[in-house]
Amino acid sequence: MRKHTRLVFAACLSVIATAAAAFEARAEIVVGGTFSLTGPAAALGTSFQRTMPLLPKEIAGEPVRYVIVDDGSDPSNAVRNVRKLINEDRVDVLIGPTNAATGYAVAPLLAEFKVPLISGTAIDLFGEKSYWFINVSTPISMWVDRIAKRMKETGMKRVAYVGYNDVYGDTAFANFKKSCDQLGIEIISNERFARADTSFVGQALRIVAAQPDAVFIAASGSPAVLPNVALRDRGYTKPLYNAPVAVGQDFLRLGGAKVEGIIAASNLIPVPYQIPDSNPSKKAVVELADQFAKLYPTTAPDTQNPTAYDSGIVLKMVAAEALKVAKPGTEGFRLAIRDRLHTIRGLVGSIGVYNFEPNEPYGVGSNSVVFVTVQDGKWKYIGD
Template sequence: MNVIRSLLIAAAAAVLAAPPAAAQTAPKLKVGLMLPASGTYAALGTAIENGFKLYVAEQGGKLAGREVEFAQVDDESDPAKATDNVNKLLKRDSVDVLVGSVHSGVAMAMAKVAKDTGTPLIVPNAGAAAVTGSMCAPNIFRSSFSNWQPGYAMGEVVAAKGHKNVVTITWHYAAGDESVRGFKEAFEKAGGKVVKELSLPFPNVEFQALLTEIAATKPDAVYTFFAGGGAVKFVKDYAAAGLKKSIPLYAAGFLTDGTLEAQGADAEGLLTTLHYADDLGTPRDKAFRLAYAKAYKVQPDVYAVQGYDAAQMLAAGLTAVKGDLTRKPEFDSAIENAKIDSPRGAFTLSRSHNPVQDIYLRQVVGKENKLVGVASKALADPGQGCSM
């Protein structure tokens, strides 16, 4: 009898001493990464993924106590496939959170699905106005920029330099059109005039006819938006046409971010505007650049920063709800009110969930986008059409 009693006491003690079941079996957090792994934007997708995973690794592979597991889809920068791709992540992989994408058309499709399903979405690049404009929602956030922001800042810069007549050239899709619109708004507000708006379909890189038209127009300057492989070819073609020496080229910073190695000397001296530069020199940025280079054997660019900050934003929301994503209003509110300690400099979010951030003027020196100064301080996208 005493033996039985002793066994019962020992068993009860073991139960009491054991950690709570919830602590042992906290469900994994499934993050769906929908980024380009092929095509002109593949390198951008890789940098975003690396940045996101670096922050998670720095937290020991967990956010708010939940181990992070990734499901991934190559979105191919193809808006026509975007809805099917995002539904694969939601229905096949049962992800808790969506992160993507680079291409604005793809991101808009993701935003529609996220808004319809209530799934948290963090956009780590695509700057389409609609995402934090007419499609804004409590569960949709951006860790990057709006297309309007770098364009508007550069419009102010070009006007301040005394240029009066400008030609713009870009791909004809949301990112390019909205970047040009931001530039034009600021430039013409300051008394300048956009005399011609040139474009070609994404991702076409046959620039020669348009470069000939620029040469014939003889503007004071050119403003452009291109990124990835298209940015490499445009910079090289612009120089080869002899235009770099005669007509100054200004751009949103994507023209020279992640592309300088391939552009070589043709990019030297170019001025661009963006929310990051290669030599900010702050302790936060230095630590990030060192950690990224150690992990991936390359230097980070703006895309890596945006991925890193997307993970920071997710962590801010999860920490507030102790990892419980069923507490959606609290999760959303925590991200909305967070101050993100970014390598680019601390930023907050606007009412429409777009970063309110400094936009820097940078100049290409060798293989770096060197800081010249702040082009626009704490620039907030107007969030037109957002009803939140």
């Protein structure tokens, strides 16, 4: 009798294990994302979200379902969102986040839960810390160095820095200081502000009094308008250099005539038809611009749109490869995606051509950065 009971119990366990395995694997790829759709970084998150209709709805015959949640631009909310996406929605891969503060906050969860991330923001973590993610954006170090070199080429010797009082501001400043030290440029002022601030008067007065040859403002979207306008209002007429994440329609709309003539490092999307045909991503960025125009005839694309769009290009490639070895909803599928992310070679996107290496989260080259200015209320290409 006992032997019979043991056999029945063993058979039940076998049935349960088989059912669990069948439940784990599923016939759809689930992609999760925590986006900053409200709060100070909402311009970045809503721009990223606008691009979602252009991401793949099916990969190698498998349907793709996207689960997007708002983190309110709050890193702690982003962490809670990602935990929920993993534990309750059982995502196979994450995209986003849409600002650096939330990106750094969620990065440690990737290894904990073994879930890969195609990052929509620049997360400057390297080596083992980048094992579970890649960045589709241009590295901060690359475009900051390009700004510093342009300053040097145009005779700037004493410059000022403006950035957020958070990890993004610290990272941008560290890279800027490194480049300036190498080029013999002196940073005479380092001013900070919060993304939600409504006044920059005190900082602007200190910068104007210091009389730098140029100012580098490392800020994004609508918050970037504040220091640019405050400096112009206080009579500062010398060059203002901005980050790629500032480049967008919100910046033009809110800044108006006061941001005419500012300079920004940028990816290609603000000027897709103006960049030289020799740029390897010209075709891809023009395709994105054309598709975006069909979706939003009255809205011009900004620098977040190609980040989202290229996330889809990468997703399509790595998921198709992962499907050859495992089913969605399994750890094997997530591991296969992670493994493929860091071996991508020669994948052309709208930002640049992606070539990833193990322990290196960035993949684009220097031709992903161009310089633009504001002329007559529009972005104008002024060189590489």
